[in-house]
Amino acid sequence: MSISHKDLHSKYTLGGLLISLGIIYGDIGTSPLYVMKAIIGDKIITTDLVLGGLSCIFWTLTLQTTLKYVIITLNADNHGEGGIFSLYSLVKKTKIKWLIVPAIIGGSLLLAEGIITPPISVSAAVEGLLIFNPDIPTIPIVIIIIFLLFVIQQFGAKIVSRFFSPIMLVWFSMLGVLGVLQIYKNIFILKAINPYYAYNLLTSDASGHGFLILGAVFLCTTGAESLYSDMGHCGRRNIRISWIFVKSMLLLNYFGQGAFLLLNEGSTLTHLGSSNPNPFYLIMASWFQPIGIVVATLAAIIASQALISGSFTLINEAMRLNFWPKFKVIYPTDVKGQLYIPSINWLLFFGCIGIILHFKESKNMEHAYGLSIILGMMMTTTLLNFYFIMKRVKLYYMVPLIALYFIIESSFLAANITKFYDGGYVTLLVAFCMISVMTIWYFAKKISKSYTKIVNLKDYIKVLLELSDDLAIPKYATHLIYMTNAGKADEIEEKVMYSILRKRPKRADIYWFIHVNILNEPYKTEYRVTEIAEKTIFRIDFNLGFREPTKINLMFKEVITNMVKNGEVDVTSRYESLNKNNIIGDFKFVLSEKYLSNDSDLTFFEKVIMNSYFFIKKLTLSEESAFNLDIGSVRVEKFPMVLHAPENIGLTRIYSKKQEI
Incomplete structure (x- = not known):
């Protein structure tokens, strides 16, 4: 206390x-x-x-x-x-x-x-x-x-x-x-x-x-x-x-x-x-x-x-x-x-x-x-x-x-x-x-968390750095930010890497991953910065009390300001004309909005819970508003939630006889 x-x-x-x-x-x-x-x-x-x-x-x-x-x-x-x-x-x-x-x-x-x-x-x-x-x-x-x-x-x-x-x-x-x-x-x-x-x-x-x-x-x-x-x-x-x-x-x-x-x-x-x-x-x-x-x-x-x-x-x-x-x-x-x-x-x-x-x-x-x-x-x-x-x-x-x-x-x-x-x-x-x-x-x-696949971020550092330097791909943003629920600094959801690498490759100069950890105490505002790849990949963990407002936009700006003062990061634009004039680069948040995939094979309990959940979710606050983000700098991507997807449907291939010419 x-x-x-x-x-x-x-x-x-x-x-x-x-x-x-x-x-x-x-x-x-x-x-x-x-x-x-x-x-x-x-x-x-x-x-x-x-x-x-x-x-x-x-x-x-x-x-x-x-x-x-x-x-x-x-x-x-x-x-x-x-x-x-x-x-x-x-x-x-x-x-x-x-x-x-x-x-x-x-x-x-x-x-x-x-x-x-x-x-x-x-x-x-x-x-x-x-x-x-x-x-x-x-x-x-x-x-x-x-x-x-x-x-x-x-x-x-x-x-x-x-x-x-x-x-x-x-x-x-x-x-x-x-x-x-x-x-x-x-x-x-x-x-x-x-x-x-x-x-x-x-x-x-x-x-x-x-x-x-x-x-x-x-x-x-x-x-x-x-x-x-x-x-x-x-x-x-x-x-x-x-x-x-x-x-x-x-x-x-x-x-x-x-x-x-x-x-x-x-x-x-x-x-x-x-x-x-x-x-x-x-x-x-x-x-x-x-x-x-x-x-x-x-x-x-x-x-x-x-x-x-x-x-x-x-x-x-x-x-x-x-x-x-x-x-x-x-x-x-x-x-x-x-x-x-x-x-x-x-x-x-x-x-x-x-x-x-x-x-x-x-x-x-x-x-x-x-x-x-x-x-x-x-x-x-x-x-x-x-x-x-x-x-x-x-x-x-x-x-x-x-x-x-x-x-x-x-x-x-x-x-x-x-x-x-x-x-x-x-x-x-x-x-x-x-x-x-x-x-x-x-x-x-709880169901969503149990079916969220977590991968090791270290396995993707090399490809992220190469993507950041790949001039053949149009730059998506100077600073690209993802919210993550992964509890450890060296972990990330597979869907995040899918969004960056496969769902239209997103080249950025700096990648940021933000995690919000809700504490069991009411009032606390702390954060930790982990540099995953020098000057290119960062993770920020916010530790907030359960009565503190989740104002990610303002908190992220404060963290960036402190990091710039300490010389930990350069946030100026990488475009030559803007860099000469010390113009700050653009920031882009990418959020994933889940929907229940038709490929899911649900139990009765899961079907009732998840269908009710997505119905209620339509009446609630959007993810960007929940995190108090500037709507103009946010992109929301649809991402399917697949529960109990069958590994093998059991298709049988039919071979046709060769026709004589």
Whole structure:
């Protein structure tokens, strides 16, 4: 870990604590808008229900969010960064191949969360307007807010993010004050800290309905996975310290809602004299409700912004790790790590609109929310187990811990699985689509790599040098550049040599081979130059972190500039008239675009994967755009991909008899 990463995670500042409020806690911080409402539902308010629900919330936030994520999982940082793909990049060193499965599933489920969080958070906040007029059409208002939220993504969040932290500070302070005012009226509510009340509620009904309350309780910890993903923005220590404040304010508000509900024991939410029976708004004084609605809506927008930005980061990591097709990535500001992916932005937008139009109200969206998130948490737990093994954590510490979370998360899964037909299938369907794309892309790349023939570059040095001096062949370019996936400096794909020597011989003064190596750490920009033949054949290896942009055009120019300064290469044109005037020679990139050859003999699995791969590829970024190359200096050549080509068809020659003349 570099010094900067150590500083990031060991130091804490007032500014860092405030930033963490605006970036980290949006999702989990807006959960009071709907958790208690989901727990009570249309049931009669009873002491056992309220105290049991609050006890479940307290211990869920303590065991699941605080212990698992804030204390334990935040230690699993990859050079300062967190998130399921960062964790996978760490445990990948164990060489256990099937760990790709929980990584892909977990990443897909986190993307599904990015589609459900904006609708449920914004809807729950805006529905506070129904207090004043039950006929207000909230759906158009929610859609407009969501639309504006996605429109501003292209400009970056640098300007508006300055207001995130102060707004979230006001939000959490408001949660705490509202809670304290209600707890003061009924201090008896603090008994809910006793885990007995949680146990009593979960086992109170022989039919299992008490246990199913966990499905609603789980909504209080839905932002924990995002908390881990955003670790690199604020630092571990800032998150841990700020969480003390955040958790305190959340619990005060939950207990305040519980105290209010106990004062109305025997009633139902619909009988509390409000057109929007949400305990969150019912605990407010009538004069404060308009202010509360505005602050809640702003907090919901910030929570949505955090999930959208997190989705961009997640997709960018997936692209770099070859889990996702290449799409255009824009860096709207100079803030490191801030990016914008237009196609994903609008995919998320239409997904959010679909959720809003399908479920209409936040209470209906609650059913779709928990199932995908608990499955994602279980994937993180799986990878975390192998992280412990890799770090040689003592068995007496690791086994009980993993067993504890297996029990907790299995219980949450069992409670949430009952919501499948009530809406849980929607987010799982979204996640399944994501999983399918990632699986197809991963296996297609793996199949392609296994059938790529690699040759020894040393065997071709002599012919390349002779080609470079062969004046009988028209010069193709002064500098000819090929991208290569070959990992070693003395290796090259056979198709590259085929392109240079046989698919119209390409004479050049200098041949360049560029390899991009994606590292398991997030941020690094290094390169190595290997001179294969003096002043004529070079190979450049770029070692880039999986969060670094692949700007080959700019990076290659920087390398050339440094080499010229060091006298390692002469880039001036070899044409006599241009050379006299020190004119730089032309540079030409040649990229190969693969297509599936009709000569391939595929298995059923390979046929499904490869046909799906090439179909998806038509919708994605071109190779030159993916490498950020200047289109004017790029030539793309079609190259057939032949899988399982038959070596011998078995033709039989027929000899004709000689005819007498």
